[in-house]
Amino acid sequence: MSMTMSQKILAAHAKVDAVQPGQLVMADLDLVLGNDITAPVAIKEFAKFGTDQVFDKKKIALVPDHFTPNKDIKAAQQCKMMREFAHEKEIENYFEIGAMGIEHALLPEQGLVDAGDLIIGADSHTCTYGALGAFSTGVGSTDMAAAMATGKAWFKVPAALRFNLSGKLPAWVSGKDLILHIIGMIGVDGALYKSMEFTGEGVSSLTMDDRFTICNMAIEAGAKNGIFGVDEIALEYLAAHCARKPVIFSADEDAEYEKTYEIDLSTIRPTVSFPHLPDNTRTIDEVGEIRIDQVVIGSCTNGRISDLRVAAQILKGKKVDPRVRTIIFPATQNIYLQAMDEGLLKIFVQAGAVVSTPTCGPCLGGHMGILAEGERAVATTNRNFVGRMGHVGSEVYLASPAVAAASALTGYITNPETIKEN
Amino acid sequence: MDAKGKAFRYGNNVDTDVIIPARYLNTTDPKELASHCMEDIDANFVKQVKAGDIMVANHNFGCGSSREHAPLAIKAAGISCVIASSFARIFYRNSINIGLAILECEEAVQGIKAGDTVSVDFSSGTIKNESTGESWSAQPFPPFIQKMIKADGLINYLRKEARA
Numbered sequence: 001m002s003m004t005m006s007q008k009i010l011a012a013h014a015k016v017d018a019v020q021p022g023q024l025v026m027a028d029l030d031l032v033l034g035n036d037i038t039a040p041v042a043i044k045e046f047a048k049f050g051t052d053q054v055f056d057k058k059k060i061a062l063v064p065d066h067f068t069p070n071k072d073i074k075a076a077q078q079c080k081m082m083r084e085f086a087h088e089k090e091i092e093n094y095f096e097i098g099a100m101g102i103e104h105a106l107l108p109e110q111g112l113v114d115a116g117d118l119i120i121g122a123d124s125h126t127c128t129y130g131a132l133g134a135f136s137t138g139v140g141s142t143d144m145a146a147a148m149a150t151g152k153a154w155f156k157v158p159a160a161l162r163f164n165l166s167g168k169l170p171a172w173v174s175g176k177d178l179i180l181h182i183i184g185m186i187g188v189d190g191a192l193y194k195s196m197e198f199t200g201e202g203v204s205s206l207t208m209d210d211r212f213t214i215c216n217m218a219i220e221a222g223a224k225n226g227i228f229g230v231d232e233i234a235l236e237y238l239a240a241h242c243a244r245k246p247v248i249f250s251a252d253e254d255a256e257y258e259k260t261y262e263i264d265l266s267t268i269r270p271t272v273s274f275p276h277l278p279d280n281t282r283t284i285d286e287v288g289e290i291r292i293d294q295v296v297i298g299s300c301t302n303g304r305i306s307d308l309r310v311a312a313q314i315l316k317g318k319k320v321d322p323r324v325r326t327i328i329f330p331a332t333q334n335i336y337l338q339a340m341d342e343g344l345l346k347i348f349v350q351a352g353a354v355v356s357t358p359t360c361g362p363c364l365g366g367h368m369g370i371l372a373e374g375e376r377a378v379a380t381t382n383r384n385f386v387g388r389m390g391h392v393g394s395e396v397y398l399a400s401p402a403v404a405a406a407s408a409l410t411g412y413i414t415n416p417e418t419i420k421e422n
Numbered sequence: 423m424d425a426k427g428k429a430f431r432y433g434n435n436v437d438t439d440v441i442i443p444a445r446y447l448n449t450t451d452p453k454e455l456a457s458h459c460m461e462d463i464d465a466n467f468v469k470q471v472k473a474g475d476i477m478v479a480n481h482n483f484g485c486g487s488s489r490e491h492a493p494l495a496i497k498a499a500g501i502s503c504v505i506a507s508s509f510a511r512i513f514y515r516n517s518i519n520i521g522l523a524i525l526e527c528e529e530a531v532q533g534i535k536a537g538d539t540v541s542v543d544f545s546s547g548t549i550k551n552e553s554t555g556e557s558w559s560a561q562p563f564p565p566f567i568q569k570m571i572k573a574d575g576l577i578n579y580l581r582k583e584a585r586a
Contacts, residue, residue: 024564024566037444037447037489037491038488038489038490040450041450041490041491041494044450045577048577049577049580049581050581066447067447067448071448072448074448074449075448077448078448078450121488122488122490123487123488124486124487124488124512126488138488138512139488139512139515139516140488140489140490140493140512140515140516140519140520141490141516142490142516142519142520142575142576142577143515143519143576145577146576146577146580149580150580150584154566188435188482188485189435189481189482189485189508189510192482192508192510192511193511219486219512222482222485222510222511224511277435364439364444364447364487365439365443365444365445366444366445366447383437383439383486383487385437385439385440385486386437386439386440386463387439387440387443387462388439388444392462
């Protein structure tokens with residue numbers, strides 16, 4: 001029977017010839033991820049399992065990225081618990097401060113993700129790795145605990161939606177605008193329990209960073225995973241980062257999709273998600289006059305080098321509006337170094353922005369940029385729920401790095417097309 | 423009958439950030455988490471909830487983050503069952519894995535108001551609004567999941583399987 005790309009990866013890891021939507025399978029995992037919020041719960045559950053050993057020391061990644069560098073004593077206790085577990089179980093992929101980056105930017109960069117992999121992570125944005133042709137999905141801490149012990153997880157085989165892309169994104173329009181547009185179109189539960197598979201000739205015009213951003217936000221449409229086929233661009237990235245040989249799966253020509261959406265990339269506009277749901281989107285032409293207090297550029301969604309380059313292109317030689325606190329977070333230490341080498345950090349500081357060490361901090365209202373009552377932020381992050389970045393009466397507007405940087409300059413949500421470059 | 427209590431009623435897309443705000447995720451203690459459950463959208467929930475009460479919501483309940491702290495907080499607050507038109511998938515999985523009963527039933531959701539007394543029979547999937555007398559049948563769990571719930575969660579289930 002015909003299968004989608006996601007279904008083929010699940011079938012291969014469940015060691016069966018074929019699977020169909022709705023079928024429950026137990027499958028072997030290539031990587032299990034946890035962070036300083038979810039791993040402590042998993043470690044407690046793991047202790048109940050009655051085993052001393054993890055299933056494979058090489059196939060577990062522990063990343064203290066959420067409330068780090070430790071924001072308070074309780075956070076420090078949680079990180080300590082994870083650090084000691086990593087040491088005791090000899091987990092090879094534990095990333096201490098200094099090596100740590102935001103998990104979903106870090107793991108592909110460190111070569112822990114390969115095409116054809118089956119990956120679970122106790123973090124909802126684990127779906128990011130579909131950009132490299134892996135099946136990866138977010139789970140909770142108990143699933144993580146069981147996976148650390150057994151190397152397996154159960155899956156309900158998802159049906160799929162296809163997004164068939166043609167054309168090319170215009171200037172100042174990025175993968176972020178495309179995924180916000182898609183979420184606005186199908187809704188925050190538009191892909192509930194399903195795969196989002198991105199296909200078509202338009203894919204070849206999307207950079208790896210665009211693809212990471214797009215798959216990262218599949219969860220914001222309720223999806224189980226987002227996935228791209230493996231092409232030259234993905235293979236080039238894998239060759240530069242991953243020592244393993246890619247295993248390439250592709251959808252059958254007659255694979256069944258519940259629905260196919262045809263999207264001409266040249267028609268996508270800079271897009272902003274208004275509070276308090278990611279599907280509450282408007283194009284930049286419809287935003288009106290929205291005064292802002294803070295800009296956050298970074299996160300697992302948009303803290304990669306091309307995101308920083310776009311922000312620098314807009315901020316170069318200019319000053320941010322004095323009423324806008326502009327905080328920029330390179331997602332990993334390597335990205336930080338690269339931004340330093342390319343002179344981007346200097347551009348940011350000279351523009352009046354601050355540059356932070358990698359952390360998830362402000363995205364989830366943890367630390368490093370919390371909003372007060374009535375304040376508004378434009379953020380390149382992924383969620384704008386009630387109270388997400390701080391006070392329950394604050395607001396988050398989700399946008400691309402280009403829109404965020406342009407908005408930092410003017411103090412209002414701003415179309416990057418209107419900014420004259422220096 | 424396996425659950426009976428007063429209904430707390432919520433709308434569409436109740437996300438895990440309002441179920442348990444991230445600012446409280448520096449602990450894993452279920453009781454402490456429960457003391458902040460729902461506070462950003464319903465400050466009265468924690469004050470009014472009694473052991474056995476039932477949470478009823480519309481579509482996509484539990485969307486957003488994968489934090490297992492969300493079902494843990496609901497369970498530790500005393501909620502015996504969550505009934506929704508649909509659940510976000512990670513929340514659905516997490517609830518089963520930690521032993522929080524959840525049922526999908528659009529008709530029941532439409533027929534239950536805040537404050538109604540609701541009873542649930544898990545073996546048959548019957549949901550009854552004791553205040554109005556109406557009742558509905560929810561889709562029972564597939565056998566695979568039933569086994570997991572019977573074993574009281576994923577960890578116990580896997581331990582049992584390993585011994586078998």
